[in-house]
Amino acid sequence: VLEHTFSVATLSLPRICEPGNTSVTAVNGRVPGPKVEAREGDTVVIHVINDSPYNVTVHWHGVFQRGTPWADGPAMVTQCPIRPGRRYTYRFTVAGQEGTLWWHAHSSYMRATVYGALVIRPRRGAVDYPFRKPDGEKTVLLGEWWNGDTVALESRSFSTGVPMPNADAYTINGMPGDLYHCPERTNRIAKFKVRRDKTYLLRIINAALNTAFFFKVAGHTFTVVAADASYMDPYETDVIVIAPGQTIDALMTTDASPGRYHMAISSYQSAIPFPPMPAGFNGNASTAVVEYVDAAATANAASPVLPVMPVPNDTDTAHGFYTSLKALDRPGRRTVPLTVDTRMLVTVGLGFSSCQPIQTQCNRSAPVVLANMNNVSFALPATVSMLEAHYRNTPDGVYTRDFPDQPPLVFDYTSRGLLGNTPLASTGSPSTKVKTLRYNATVEMVLQNTALVGLESHPMHLHGFNFFVVAQGFGNYDGVEDGAGKLNLVNPQERNKGAEVAVPTGGWAVIRFVANNPGMWAMHCHLDSHFGIGLAMVFEVESGPTAETAVPPPPPDLPQC
């Protein structure tokens, strides 16, 4: 049993490129928060004590939570938030998955500063990593930073209808790096000390709220060995593409000439630079330093070498990276279900509505942007969690079971247009609809990106299950079926539960999963700017025939609303 106490409290940290401090919410006084290091098979017990002035929950992003649905963490889906002054203990087992995952607050924009790594190493005495044992490892958390209290910024955005401002900086392990051309150029930069001719396992986590990144280290290449705590066929690359919520494990060999090298992240898609960047960075970027300790004395004088980053709209590089990952063939690996019980075609995208996000009020004079899946914009319930309503069999007034399997209209999803030019440009009031699945049903879901408002990728994240990405492409989904040779049913990547697929810009992805985990499981876009305005839905998975396949009673300390 691995036990930790997380105390959530307000912290004062220096702003980036602006004088003074800002108050943020943090766990155990640090951003990023503590690293949880487990071995496969361990039981993890985390006591969360909320000493902050805000409601909070913690989600163990990617953990199976088989049989422990009350520990998953999304506010109002599986639990009421932990109120100020209260506590809740999360208890779960990490089994059947190895690699890097992470944890984050799952209430409002708080995860901007409430997040940390969750490492699952192979079980003691078991076969070790299915790749050459690294000489060392480094945890690399990518984040976004606001010069303000994100919870306060978000509630202001909801009450005014004005979207959240963009982040003020990107960070690597909480620090902005040395590229920001502020009056007092920042020197808060993460340093990774390495020795020459060694192999390091980089555990890379994109904890940013709204930004997908390109990741490079000047003068070095990577071998990707896992994604979302699922082993991959080794894939060699000099650039890693990582969407919000995703994790990548990559080996890096320090075979360059001794010196200092910049590790850099730059935005994929967002090209609005906050503070001006040096030439070569066409968007926003952040840096860290990889420093060869053997050579530190001589190399310290020179400034680190910068990598050349892809341009922000380099969709070819992003798509090439995502589609190159294939599951590693190893004994005992899970395989994709070959038959399908439930088929769904679900559009994901943005639209307009006269309703206010989250609250079901439809009386605003100007339309606001709302996100939707199959034209349903999702609202969280207010008084009881969905899992509690499911467990007590009292869904009335909390959720309805009519989430549609198909979009209300079939049309050219790539015909980009604003306000009324396309059939689905307007969503109705936000509502709480679920798709009910039989225990063990096999589900195939086509996620079709719409481009009604703008071209954006949607990194879709599913709680409670693994899914397999069996196909992805651009344009309109063209109805590829089994046997058409287009679905990869042999070695598709399993983006391990808490699985994630970045639905390509103006494109689609086909995923499959087995509904073998009873409970209420959110599926949503991992861009908080989209989740907050309704790009979500929930699967209600019925219990199986035995006690072990039923939702257990809630723990006695489960928070009440």
Ligand code: C2O
């Ligand atoms: Cu990492 Cu529902 O989120």
